[in-house]
Amino acid sequence: xxxxxxxxxxxxxxxxxxxxxxxxxxxxxxxxxxxxxxxxxxxxxxxxxxxxxxxxxxxxxxxxxxxxxxxxxxxxxxxxxxxxxxxxxxxxxxxxxxxxxxxxxxxxxxxxxxxxxxxxxxxxxxxxxxxxxxxxxxxxxxxxxxxxxxxxxxxxxxxxxxxxxxxxxxxxxxxxxxxxxxxxxxxxxxxxxxxxxxxxxxxxxxxxxxxxxxxxxxxxxxxxxxxxxxxxxxxxxxxxxxxxxxxxxxxxxxxxxxxxxxxxxxxxxxxxxxxxxxxxxxxxx
Amino acid sequence: xxxxxxxxxxxxxxxxxxxxxxxxxxxxxxxxxxxxxxxxxxxxxxxxxxxxxxxxxxxxxxxxxxxxxxxxxxxxxxxxxxxxxxxxxxxxxxxxxxxxxxxxxxxxxxxxxxxxxxxxxxxxxxxxxxxxxxxxxxxxxxxxxxxxxxxxxxxxxxxxxxxxxxxxxxxxxxxxxxxxxxxxxxxxxxxxxxxxxxxxxxxxxxxxxxxxxxxxxxxxxxxxxxxxxxxxxxxxxxxxxxxxxxxxxxxxxxxxxxxxxxx
Amino acid sequence: xxxxxxxxxxxxxxxxxxxxxxxxxxxxxxxxxxxxxxxxxxxxxxxxxxxxxxxxxxxxxxxxxxxxxxxxxxxxxxxxxxxxxxxxxxxxxxxxxxxxxxxxxxxxxxxxxxxxxxxxxxxxxxxxxxxxxxxxxxxxxxxxxxxxxxxxxxxxxxxxxxxxxxxxxxxxxxxxxxxxxxxxxxxxxxxxxxxxxxxxxxxxxxxxxxxxxxxxxxxxxxxxxxxxxxxxxxxxxxxxxxxxxx
Numbered sequence: 001x002x003x004x005x006x007x008x009x010x011x012x013x014x015x016x017x018x019x020x021x022x023x024x025x026x027x028x029x030x031x032x033x034x035x036x037x038x039x040x041x042x043x044x045x046x047x048x049x050x051x052x053x054x055x056x057x058x059x060x061x062x063x064x065x066x067x068x069x070x071x072x073x074x075x076x077x078x079x080x081x082x083x084x085x086x087x088x089x090x091x092x093x094x095x096x097x098x099x100x101x102x103x104x105x106x107x108x109x110x111x112x113x114x115x116x117x118x119x120x121x122x123x124x125x126x127x128x129x130x131x132x133x134x135x136x137x138x139x140x141x142x143x144x145x146x147x148x149x150x151x152x153x154x155x156x157x158x159x160x161x162x163x164x165x166x167x168x169x170x171x172x173x174x175x176x177x178x179x180x181x182x183x184x185x186x187x188x189x190x191x192x193x194x195x196x197x198x199x200x201x202x203x204x205x206x207x208x209x210x211x212x213x214x215x216x217x218x219x220x221x222x223x224x225x226x227x228x229x230x231x232x233x234x235x236x237x238x239x240x241x242x243x244x245x246x247x248x249x250x251x252x253x254x255x256x257x258x259x260x261x262x263x264x265x266x267x268x269x270x271x272x273x274x275x276x277x278x279x280x281x282x283x284x285x
Numbered sequence: 286x287x288x289x290x291x292x293x294x295x296x297x298x299x300x301x302x303x304x305x306x307x308x309x310x311x312x313x314x315x316x317x318x319x320x321x322x323x324x325x326x327x328x329x330x331x332x333x334x335x336x337x338x339x340x341x342x343x344x345x346x347x348x349x350x351x352x353x354x355x356x357x358x359x360x361x362x363x364x365x366x367x368x369x370x371x372x373x374x375x376x377x378x379x380x381x382x383x384x385x386x387x388x389x390x391x392x393x394x395x396x397x398x399x400x401x402x403x404x405x406x407x408x409x410x411x412x413x414x415x416x417x418x419x420x421x422x423x424x425x426x427x428x429x430x431x432x433x434x435x436x437x438x439x440x441x442x443x444x445x446x447x448x449x450x451x452x453x454x455x456x457x458x459x460x461x462x463x464x465x466x467x468x469x470x471x472x473x474x475x476x477x478x479x480x481x482x483x484x485x486x487x488x489x490x491x492x493x494x495x496x497x498x499x500x501x502x503x504x505x506x507x508x509x510x511x512x513x514x515x516x517x518x519x520x521x522x523x524x525x526x527x528x529x530x531x532x533x534x535x536x537x538x539x540x541x542x543x544x545x546x547x548x
Numbered sequence: 549x550x551x552x553x554x555x556x557x558x559x560x561x562x563x564x565x566x567x568x569x570x571x572x573x574x575x576x577x578x579x580x581x582x583x584x585x586x587x588x589x590x591x592x593x594x595x596x597x598x599x600x601x602x603x604x605x606x607x608x609x610x611x612x613x614x615x616x617x618x619x620x621x622x623x624x625x626x627x628x629x630x631x632x633x634x635x636x637x638x639x640x641x642x643x644x645x646x647x648x649x650x651x652x653x654x655x656x657x658x659x660x661x662x663x664x665x666x667x668x669x670x671x672x673x674x675x676x677x678x679x680x681x682x683x684x685x686x687x688x689x690x691x692x693x694x695x696x697x698x699x700x701x702x703x704x705x706x707x708x709x710x711x712x713x714x715x716x717x718x719x720x721x722x723x724x725x726x727x728x729x730x731x732x733x734x735x736x737x738x739x740x741x742x743x744x745x746x747x748x749x750x751x752x753x754x755x756x757x758x759x760x761x762x763x764x765x766x767x768x769x770x771x772x773x774x775x776x777x778x779x780x781x782x783x784x785x786x787x788x789x790x791x792x793x794x
Contacts, residue, residue, distance in 0.1 A: 090747075
């Protein structure tokens with residue numbers, strides 16, 4: 001399902017500039033970006049670099065909800081975002097916001113998962129089928145009738161994600177999905193993302209400061225600084241480039257060790273993504 | 286400083302912990318393991334149902350939160366839960382006025398805090414216009430300003446980018462070397478690893494491990510059970526077939542060992 | 549304090565009463581309400597209160613209904629004393645006081661056994677506009693969340709030496725400012741995030757949204773419906789033709 005090739009990209013951002021109403025500063029300046037079907041892309045950069053603004057442009061909150069000075073265009077799956085109604089965009093682009101608490105509206109998990117489907121006006125049987133399917137996929141069936149205040153942060157996160165997946169989007173945006181989670185829950189979320197990518201072919205764009213969590217599953221990292229895309233490439237290309245730390249990226253130790261070694265003339269044959277992979281390289285005679 | 290603390294309710298279950306003056310302590314554990322509840326006992330926001338909390342050897346039972354806070358400053362996770370003043374300056378002096386500092390001292394402490402936390406240029410601005418990282422530093426400034434002996438940081442790195450994290454690391458190190466007792470509750474194992482604190486692992490309201498960071502972080506099964514992951518450098522160290530006596534504390538240590546091996 | 553917040557949370561209880569169609573639960577509550585208003589004797593109201601207690605037990609919610617009723621006792625006592633004082637006589641004053649308890653009991657039985665989801669369905673069934681229904685749902689959903697915010701803010705400010713209970717009335721009010729401002733700021737942030745999340749899940753994209761749950765009267769509901777109406781009519785008949793001794 002997930003084919004990665006030079007075909008028509010799922011998402012293409014073309015010369016996008018944007019400044020919010022009554023803000024003198026441009027939040028985005030001439031952003032160009034293409035994301036292919038089935039990719040997992042990390043969007044990185046320090047706070048205030050324009051990541052959130054770009055994400056809101058992709059799912060249509062900008063310009064539909066936040067007007068401003070908008071130049072250029074974004075095309076998702078053949079539709080120009082600025083000209084497509086929010087209702088349709090909601091089915092194409094899912095958005096998991098940072099705080100799961102503020103995206104659960106209903107009093108039971110299954111009802112909340114159905115929220116987007118109700119808004120679409122799907123018949124009850126179809127909703128029931130999709131809700132059950134998604135709960136199975138995310139292993140949250142036992143929570144079906146629980147009210148949100150009885151859920152842990154990790155469970156809330158899963159429920160919010162389930163509500164998005166139920167709408168069957170091609171592209172899902174995750175905005176700092178692990179910031180409130182403990183390490184193990186965070187890595188479980190990462191495995192879930194990888195599974196959804198493989199099994200359903202969902203393309204992910206993920207904003208995350210703790211890069212070490214996501215580099216093992218990411219195809220690409222896109223780095224933003226001051227409203228522009230400044231670097232782009234595979235995790236190894238970006239994180240072993242000395243420029244990346246000047247853009248405020250926290251280089252995971254494995255990558256800094258790899259590039260320091262290379263600089264000292266003992267480059268490892270294969271660039272590792274995890275500590276275990278690095279140890280393998282080092283253990284090799 | 287000593288506190289022993291025991292509690293009958295589920296949130297905390299027979300916790301006994303003694304923290305000495307000038308110690309640097311990290312507390313880890315999954316969400317709901319009781320870390321936040323434990324922290325709230327230190328300055329009396331919560332009182333134990335059984336057992337006791339001793340501060341400087343004295344039972345905290347009869348002492349008000351305000352009195353205890355004078356000695357123990359807690360910086361909670363979310364800056365938006367405490368910033369309320371019309372200016373950064375007022376935000377910092379709020380507690381000092383509550384504690385009855387005189388004007389000259391307030392002035393002096395304000396200047397120190399603005400300077401130490403890099404907030405000088407904003408001293409007249411509203412806290413609401415600050416960035417996430419600046420808000421975090423203002424929160425710390427508003428607490429360190431009254432010079433508490435013990436500083437508790439609740440999830441200091443949540444939502445902070447690499448640059449802010451580096452600043453927080455620097456702040457924690459400076460405060461510790463200035464003689465403060467520091468307690469950090471955090472999920473961020475990489476951040477804790479850089480600080481090498483004494484590490485307390487909590488699970489379901491109990492303290493399940495307590496020891497030097499470098500030792501505790503190697504107890505893979507225990508950490509797994511408490512849903513804490515290992516820092517990258519420890520995971521790397523453990524997967525090496527030939528390795529030094531203890532894990533690498535930072536990249537440069539790892540680098541010098543690895544390049545020595547490969548020569 | 550935390551206890552107060554938890555009291556506001558809906559707790560799912562499975563019982564023969566809670567699984568009734570919410571409209572039937574509403575009807576039963578209304579029947580109790582009307583009967584309490586019409587009852588004019590101590591025995592009459594006492595029988596109603598006893599029936600409410602029986603239904604609450606049947607709904608496995610005796611303790612929660614009991615808690616609200618216990619709370620209403622304060623006001624009931626006040627009503628009793630007031631009526632006695634204006635010269636209504638012992639029996640009539642007692643009737644008024646008991647009637648108040650019965651009214652509180654009948655309404656609380658409905659709200660305690662009905663989930664916010666069911667309330668929403670009833671509101672939709674009454675053809676209340678969706679935006680209004682949704683505003684209600686979100687308000688109920690976020691009451692405990694905002695209360696938790698308030699507690700966390702109070703903790704943060706107390707840790708900065710704020711003493712909420714210190715001083716006279718004026719300074720106590722002033723002491724609330726450091727709590728109220730962050731609470732308002734947080735609520736504004738929260739509502740902004742909610743609006744974004746709603747938009748992103750296509751709220752309002754079709755004029756005819758559907759619902760995962762529906763209300764359908766099963767034979768069980770119909771049986772209870774007939775039974776409750778029969779008892780109601782019988783009670784009205786007794787009220788009309790029979791006079792209790794006191």
